[in-house]
Amino acid sequence: MPIYEYRCSDCKNKVSVFFRTLSAVDHSAARCPICGGKNLTRLVSRVRALRSEESRLDNLADESALAGLDENDPKSMGRWMRKMAAEAGEEVPPEFNEVVGRLESGENPESIEKSMPDLAEAAGGAEDLDV
Numbered sequence: 001m002p003i004y005e006y007r008c009s010d011c012k013n014k015v016s017v018f019f020r021t022l023s024a025v026d027h028s029a030a031r032c033p034i035c036g037g038k039n040l041t042r043l044v045s046r047v048r049a050l051r052s053e054e055s056r057l058d059n060l061a062d063e064s065a066l067a068g069l070d071e072n073d074p075k076s077m078g079r080w081m082r083k084m085a086a087e088a089g090e091e092v093p094p095e096f097n098e099v100v101g102r103l104e105s106g107e108n109p110e111s112i113e114k115s116m117p118d119l120a121e122a123a124g125g126a127e128d129l130d131v
Contacts, residue, residue, distance in 0.1 A: 005045045006030060010037030020053050051089070078103030078116065095119060 002019045004027070014032050029038050035044070038063045064082070070076040078100045085092050085100075095116070102112050113119065 003045075004030070005042055005043040006032070006040035008032040008035060008037050009039040009041065011035040012107050014043065015040075056087060060084065073105045074109060076112055077109070078105075 002022055002025055004017050004019070004025070006015055006017060007013075008015055011032060011034050012030070015034060017031050017033065017040075027040075027042055032036060032040060065087070066080075067083045067089070068076065069080045080099050081096075081103065085096065099112055103109065108122070
């Protein structure tokens with residue numbers, strides 16, 4: 001089953017579009033699964049290696065993953081969060097990418113939390129979100 005990634009110019013999301021067979025692939029007919037937009041730009045997909053969940057968890061638990069992490073530096077935290085998300089191999093919500101992008105640009109975690117109050121609720125009602 002072919003899967004292609006696109007950037008939707010209408011909603012600005014990176015999306016995956018599935019086709020049943022290679023012969024069914026029609027990039028001009030692809031639609032954004034989020035907003036239904038037709039204005040898609042095909043992206044070069046990342047190569048992914050299949051790994052066991054155990055292997056991913058071992059890498060996440062490795063203390064060397066914390067090398068270079070400065071919890072007082074938003075840019076460092078953002079880079080670390082992006083690295084851990086990539087290591088987990090799971091799709092992340094758009095809010096995660098927004099928070100990480102803002103951290104990587106040097107924004108203070110407290111100001112991000114204040115401007116995105118729904119994040120604390122989504123995190124289980126935590127009063128302070130440890131970003």
